Amino acid sequence: MKKLIVSMAVLLTFPLFHVASIEAEGYGWGYKKNSDHTLPYIGKYEEMLEKYGAYYADKSGEKNVYLTFDNGYEEGYTDDILDVLKKKEVPATFFVTGHYVESEPDLVKRMVDEGHIIGNHSYHHPDFSVISKESMKKELEDLEKAVAEVSEQDDLKYLRPPRGIFNEQTLDWSYELGYLHIFWSLAFIDWETSKQKGWEYAFNQIMDQIHPGAIILLHTVSSDNAQALERLITELHKQGYAFKSLDDLILEDKLPEAVYGYE
Template sequence: MKKLIMLSMVVFLTFPLFQMSTVQAAGYGWGYKKNFNHELPYIGKYESMLEEYGAYYADKTGQKNIYLTFDNGYEEGYTDDILDVLKNKDVPATFFVTGHYVESEPDLVKRMVDEGHIIGNHSYHHPDFSIITKGAIKEELEDLEKAVAEVSDQDELKYLRPPRGIFNEQTLKWSYELGYIHVFWSLAFIDWETNKQKGWEYAFNQIMDQVHPGAVVLLHTVSSDNAQALEKLITELQKEGYSFKSLDDLVLKDKLPDPVYGYE
């Protein structure tokens, strides 16, 4: 019998703690049933909530696509290396940034945009959305959007990853009404502990063991393991037939009408 493993994000800037999914404050920590069968993880009651408000956690078409996403709250010196790999391998990514990151690393944010990557909204001050008002959420998102526009050519942020991974039906609804698309993830592992890095093979094996068609992968650029493993991961996954796509590809494809076959 498969062991039920739930992932719950309680993040301070970009620091997640994985534990059983529970109600935290007025919200839920994002969680799913982890598996190593290279299959889409089961998210239970969250499925209907995400569908109602146009949110994503994976590409459910069954195609061998992968979507790389990074959460950036502060810098440890590895983001340039990661961007170098993405550029050399011609692979897109989405970087969910906070106000602190934009203020402290404007050149890196500009480089991300200049090299064709997407900046996602991780809020300005990284509060728990489930305990603040809709107006406060709006301010957090708009302030971050303005900050990114000041240092780069991206003047609109449409993808949102909630701080600490905490959400509920109300925060999904409010964000949807404000024009944002929630993006969670279907593959993650403990990669943020900068003083407990385990070598590039750890990151490589964690992703290869959990990878599945349509995976939205959550990584942190503060990890030296990730920086050292990324090129090897991309090369191996491409050998296995995976294609790396942007979140724009996922959302556009999902909004296209179903093909019509045959003749009337």
């Protein structure tokens, strides 16, 4: 596979998230943003995702949305986010790293105890496209063991690749290891903790891009997200959207056999 160099020129025409000026053996996940409340265009990625059962959205056309959060470190807002999710009875998936599990075991336990899903974001957050299959396996297994040690969830089946970098090989390897990639169809720059712009910014970014079937990527380090979340859920409910779990989206016949212990 040819190397991909993500540059500012690419960012201007095909927005990418988590990735800036990276040279790697893979692709940086991205899509063409729109504000017409329809699925964004993902180009050549569509065929690759279909081949390995990966998801970036719910294509059913139903007004379902899926909240997902990436957690690499804690800024003090996750409890607030969990409080809102509990109050509004909304499920979410939290993709955590080893550092997060080590530093915030009580929060990980709370996520699971309150019915949320823990997803695998790797132990050390490496670029999967430049490491071996064995190294990737160890990253995923170490994170799974860490989560099992602090919570009741001992089986992780959803994977979000670090920095959104992937290629056909990493999709294949993760599928063999029993994981499905979960990308996203709605996101914005929310992880820069020194550049928060207020809850209305987060609210408007999501409402401008919202569409039926959206998998929404947020970061719990954002004070904007924490303050906007309850308002966002209330407004989307008013517009007829239902908040679903990834388990509602993923059909069992699409899960890798390794998930069922048939390795």
